[in-house]
Amino acid sequence: xxxxxxLIVEDExxxxxxxxxxxxxxxYQVVSIATSAEEALSDTANLQPDxxxxxxxxxxxxxxxxxAEQIWQNWQLPVIFLTAHADENTLSRAKQTQPFGYIxxxxxxxxxxxxxxxxxxxxxxxxxIQSALKKEKEINELKSRFVSVVSxxxxxPLNTILFSTELLQRYGTQITEEKKETYLERIQGxxxxxxQLLSNVLTVGETEAGKLKFNPHPLDVIRFCEELxxxxxxxxxxxxxxxxxxxQTSFSDSLPCLDERLLRHILTNLLSNAVKYSxxxxxxxxxxxFSDRSAIFSIQDQGIGIPKSEQAxxxxxxxxxxxxxxxxxxxxxxxxxxxxxxLHDGTITVESEENQGTLFTVTLPLNRQSTHENNxxx
Numbered sequence: 151x152x153x154x155x156x157l158i159v160e161d162e163x164x165x166x167x168x169x170x171x172x173x174x175x176x177x178y179q180v181v182s183i184a185t186s187a188e189e190a191l192s193d194t195a196n197l198q199p200d201x202x203x204x205x206x207x208x209x210x211x212x213x214x215x216x217x218a219e220q221i222w223q224n225w226q227l228p229v230i231f232l233t234a235h236a237d238e239n240t241l242s243r244a245k246q247t248q249p250f251g252y253i254x255x256x257x258x259x260x261x262x263x264x265x266x267x268x269x270x271x272x273x274x275x276x277x278x279i280q281s282a283l284k285k286e287k288e289i290n291e292l293k294s295r296f297v298s299v300v301s302x303x304x305x306x307p308l309n310t311i312l313f314s315t316e317l318l319q320r321y322g323t324q325i326t327e328e329k330k331e332t333y334l335e336r337i338q339g340x341x342x343x344x345x346q347l348l349s350n351v352l353t354v355g356e357t358e359a360g361k362l363k364f365n366p367h368p369l370d371v372i373r374f375c376e377e378l379x380x381x382x383x384x385x386x387x388x389x390x391x392x393x394x395x396x397x398q399t400s401f402s403d404s405l406p407c408l409d410e411r412l413l414r415h416i417l418t419n420l421l422s423n424a425v426k427y428s429x430x431x432x433x434x435x436x437x438x439x440f441s442d443r444s445a446i447f448s449i450q451d452q453g454i455g456i457p458k459s460e461q462a463x464x465x466x467x468x469x470x471x472x473x474x475x476x477x478x479x480x481x482x483x484x485x486x487x488x489x490x491x492x493l494h495d496g497t498i499t500v501e502s503e504e505n506q507g508t509l510f511t512v513t514l515p516l517n518r519q520s521t522h523e524n525n526x527x528x
Contacts, residue, residue: 154270157199158183159190159217160232161209165255169203169232172259178266187212194221201250201269206233206240215240219247228273230265232257304347306478307340314340343478346422350482353415354467357489364412364493366517368405371413371445372396375438378417382425390428390451392421396438406445406516412490413514419483420449420510426477427453427508444496445514452507461500473504487512 156178160166163185170180181197184190187210194202202221206214218229230251231244244252250269253262314333318325325333356362379394417436424434432452439446456464456471463469465488468481491498494514502508 153177153179154200154266155179155181155197156266157181157190157193157197157202159185159187159202159208159214160205161185162205169262172262173266176259176263186210187214187217190217191220191224194225194227198225199227201266201273202227202229203266204229204231206231206244215243215247218244218249222247228269230269304344307343310340311337346418347480349415350419350480350486353486353489354482357486362412362489362493364409366407366409369408369410369413370405371408371438372398374410374413375417375436378414378421379436382421389425390431390434392425392434392436394436394438396440398438398440406440408445408514408516409490409494412493415490416487416512417447417449419487420447420512423483424449424451424453424508426479427451427474429453443516445516447512447514449510449512450507455504455506455508456500456502457504458502461502464500465498 156173158166158169158173158180160169160183166183166185170183173180181199182189182193184193185208187208190202190204193199202218204214204218208214208217214231214233218231221227221229228250229247230253231249232253232255233240233244234255241252250272251265253265314337318330318333322330353362375394375396379392382392421434421436428434428451434452435448435450437448437450439448454473457473460469460471464471465484467485469484470479470481488498491512491514496512496514498513499511500508501511
């Protein structure tokens with residue numbers, strides 16, 4: 151039997167106490183007995199019962215039908231009407247509120263309990279359905295937004311590549327070597343941007359399908375970071391330089407275990423953002439420090455910064471700070487970073503002020519088991 155919390159709205163004290171006794175004997179918890187519409191609304195707001203038993207005729211300006219309608223509109227709680235009146239007008243008004251039950255007085259305890267259980271079961275089912283419909287709507291909106299954003303972001307680098315190649319093809323013999331180098335750098339930058347976008351799209355797809363896994367292996371993290379920084383310098387030579395430093399010369403015992411693929415997603419997205427938002431070409435710092443059990447990555451830029459009021463939403467998909475809207479981007483990078491950090495059981499923090507730069511700090515535990523070895527995580 152259910153242990154639901156029930157509010158009784160009944161202005162006849164003897165009847166109310168009799169109903170309370172019957173409900174308590176059946177295992178229910180009676181949270182309160184209200185004798186008017188005002189008390190019923192107040193008790194519902196303060197006590198949040200699972201179900202309301204409502205007498206239609208109350209000694210107040212507002213009757214039970216109107217009170218039930220307000221309870222449903224404000225709290226979406228199931229209401230069962232209790233009444234000694236079966237006239238057509240009363241029944242018609244009660245039906246308009248879509249009640250979860252309607253019992254004529256006098257009634258048997260079994261009849262009341264059966265009606266309560268049916269109402270609770272129906273309400274649970276409807277809540278699940280509404281939640282599923284809401285989730286489906288959110289997913290559809292997310293997919294639509296995803297396609298729109300990604301399509302737009304692909305179009306820009308493709309146009310750059312097309313425009314640059316057409317110029318090289320048409321005026322190749324007339325263009326200076328310096329100009330050719332500029333066009334080639336634009337093509338390389340656009341290809342890199344598209345490659346990063348494709349990588350993010352695939353990662354989002356894996357995440358949505360539950361296929362993004364944590365698979366750590368021994369990794370020379372220092373060398374990994376050095377090579378990653380070199381990759382940025384090859385394609386972003388005219389942008390903000392990245393200075394890499396670390397507090398360890400070598401690994402004396404064994405290499406730390408991290409997921410190289412997830413770490414690449416984390417650092418590539420954070421460094422790409424640092425380069426993108428450092429419009430003045432000021433240097434970026436990537437620092438790697440080790441504690442006994444963790445690797446700590448710090449990415450500091452001197453770019454446009456992030457408004458304080460928007461930092462709590464940074465890791466939501468498609469979120470972009472208000473001061474970054476004029477700069478190309480999908481708003482997917484940081485949400486991917488957060489998911490990759492979470493798979494490591496790590497943490498990420500941000501410190502930033504507008505026009506003062508941004509510092510991201512990622513702390514990843516070393517030598518964690520993989521998802522294949524630690525199934526309790528999924």
